[in-house]
Amino acid sequence: MAHLITSNLRGNADLPNHFDAIVVGSGMSGGWAAKELTGKGLRTLLLERGRDVKHVTDYPTATLNPWDFEHRGQVSLETKQAYSVASRNYAFYEGSKHFYASDAENPYLQDKPFDWIQGNQVGGRSLLWGRQTQRWSDFDFTGPARDGFAIDWPIRYADLAPWYSYVERFIGVSGNRDGLPTLPDGEFLPAHEMNCVEKYFQQQMSQHYPTRPVIMGRAAHLTRPGAIHMQQGRAQCQHRTLCERGCPYGGYYSSNSSTLPWAMKTGKLTLQTDAVVHSIIYDAAKKRATGVRVVDRQTGSMTEYFASVLFLNASALSTNRILLNSTSDRFPNGLGNDNGLLGKFMAFHSYRGRMSAQYDGFAYSTTWGRRPNSTYLPRFRNVHRQETDFLRGYATIFSASRPSQPDRNGFGADLKDRLTQYTPGPWSVMASMMGETIPKEHSTVRLDPMQNDAWGVPLLRVSVAYDENDAKMLRDFFEQFTEMFGRAGFTAIKPIDTGRLPGSENHEMGGVRMGRDPKTSLLNGWNQLHHCRNVFVTDGACMTSTSTQNPSLTYMALTARAANYAVRQLKARQL
Numbered sequence: 001m002a003h004l005i006t007s008n009l010r011g012n013a014d015l016p017n018h019f020d021a022i023v024v025g026s027g028m029s030g031g032w033a034a035k036e037l038t039g040k041g042l043r044t045l046l047l048e049r050g051r052d053v054k055h056v057t058d059y060p061t062a063t064l065n066p067w068d069f070e071h072r073g074q075v076s077l078e079t080k081q082a083y084s085v086a087s088r089n090y091a092f093y094e095g096s097k098h099f100y101a102s103d104a105e106n107p108y109l110q111d112k113p114f115d116w117i118q119g120n121q122v123g124g125r126s127l128l129w130g131r132q133t134q135r136w137s138d139f140d141f142t143g144p145a146r147d148g149f150a151i152d153w154p155i156r157y158a159d160l161a162p163w164y165s166y167v168e169r170f171i172g173v174s175g176n177r178d179g180l181p182t183l184p185d186g187e188f189l190p191a192h193e194m195n196c197v198e199k200y201f202q203q204q205m206s207q208h209y210p211t212r213p214v215i216m217g218r219a220a221h222l223t224r225p226g227a228i229h230m231q232q233g234r235a236q237c238q239h240r241t242l243c244e245r246g247c248p249y250g251g252y253y254s255s256n257s258s259t260l261p262w263a264m265k266t267g268k269l270t271l272q273t274d275a276v277v278h279s280i281i282y283d284a285a286k287k288r289a290t291g292v293r294v295v296d297r298q299t300g301s302m303t304e305y306f307a308s309v310l311f312l313n314a315s316a317l318s319t320n321r322i323l324l325n326s327t328s329d330r331f332p333n334g335l336g337n338d339n340g341l342l343g344k345f346m347a348f349h350s351y352r353g354r355m356s357a358q359y360d361g362f363a364y365s366t367t368w369g370r371r372p373n374s375t376y377l378p379r380f381r382n383v384h385r386q387e388t389d390f391l392r393g394y395a396t397i398f399s400a401s402r403p404s405q406p407d408r409n410g411f412g413a414d415l416k417d418r419l420t421q422y423t424p425g426p427w428s429v430m431a432s433m434m435g436e437t438i439p440k441e442h443s444t445v446r447l448d449p450m451q452n453d454a455w456g457v458p459l460l461r462v463s464v465a466y467d468e469n470d471a472k473m474l475r476d477f478f479e480q481f482t483e484m485f486g487r488a489g490f491t492a493i494k495p496i497d498t499g500r501l502p503g504s505e506n507h508e509m510g511g512v513r514m515g516r517d518p519k520t521s522l523l524n525g526w527n528q529l530h531h532c533r534n535v536f537v538t539d540g541a542c543m544t545s546t547s548t549q550n551p552s553l554t555y556m557a558l559t560a561r562a563a564n565y566a567v568r569q570l571k572a573r574q575l
Helices: 002-010 028-039 077-082 143-147 157-171 196-208 227-231 259-265 316-324 412-420 468-487 552-571
Strands: 021-024 044-047 269-272 275-283 288-296 302-306 309-312 344-347 353-359 375-377 394-401 427-436 444-452 458-463 491-497 509-511 532-537
Touching: 021 028, 021 288, 028 044, 028 259, 028 309, 028 552, 044 259, 157 552, 196 375, 196 394, 196 427, 196 468, 259 269, 275 302, 275 316, 288 309, 288 532, 309 316, 309 552, 316 444, 316 458, 316 509, 344 444, 353 468, 394 468, 427 468, 468 491, 532 552
Parallel strands: 021 044, 021 309, 044 269, 309 532
Antiparallel strands: 275 288, 288 302, 344 509, 353 427, 353 491, 375 394, 394 427, 444 458
């Protein structure tokens, strides 16, 4: 049936450079677009601006020991200078730097300090993500409507719930069914375990703060692979915590280990690497996009590719850039940009807050092995009512460990023996906030009118910064967790402002936001451009607000939902 459908739709798809669908970007959401479109029989071109990375064979540091690295994991001053932005990311080091774009590969202009972290390779940043996978709830989708900042989402949790389930079953998510209205349960594999201090903190919070639950984090790791994961060729997570190097076991979800090989098996996917998308081709007579212009990253030559439907999944800032550069007589300010809002209302997650402390209990207990996950405190501020002097709230990751504190006195063989023995110190605890920022019209990305990159594409100017709301939220995090840690009996409590810049955690969002009204939004409830309905945007650019949850699961669910809708529309000849 799928073959008959695509044959009816193809039109010129048998001609060179003609396809049923084009997907721009092979990362978190692009992999899902490719999987869904090819799975429904569409001959699909997947465009990736970087190099190819094949699962297992192209993870050069995945099995190296610390002593195998020239600099024992650190990077040289020369590397830091070449990766001045990427090197500030938490996962950047000698073993992972090959999955980050250097300054030369990702030039942009900063009106205000902003860390744009890019991974220009097949799989994109799905090779580097933190793997936290929380669903949104209706508290998140209705947030803008309740407090009047940003615009109302055109969808609700019920619209996305079946697609969350669909994605979770395929990628594999570990977690507990916690029964929290602010954090809906999902389709879970067995959860990771808390250690004794984390369980103690959970009990203390339950006693003193019953509305502030501490749960085990929900993470895209195969704690117990199912049949669908084995069909993908993936195996159980080995808890090596070397995920950012690429996992040869496929123990965590990435495009490379999961959706892209699945799409390739259909025989319907064409992958084009070193393909820098310049702009989208718009046909005013047909009132639709007909294809894309692509610059070869190595030769600089331009080629045009054509298709009936286009999915933009290049990452939020890159997708904004492509649309802004897609000008025509009909759209002089960028494709679909009749209201002038393209590139505006950008937002991100604030990771500036951290709390450290010690705990002197459980003197005869410690931990064994590694765990690629932490415990999690869902947002508890301004959920049911506005209770603070700032809008929205923050979620928090909490973890406890017992690091060794060996005696470092002396030298020679005795010192070596002491250093290699485990000498437990006090328990160390850490809490890190992830705060929701408010999309604002003056938070923008735009094209520079004078400067182009090496491939002839105008450079992107980024003007996004913290505001007073973010400062108030940070202070509240410090105050609340100082009090909470004190109630739990922790000592040496220390608030830390990490100083992380906007964008530093890969959670940039907005600029092509979803909405109900074409006057105030760019996309409808199916992620279609209001004024060019065969173009879909399902990466972070589509987000109307940011919530406090990690966004990747929502990107994947939105993509699966939109791709299946697009196929139905194509079949009905509505695109």
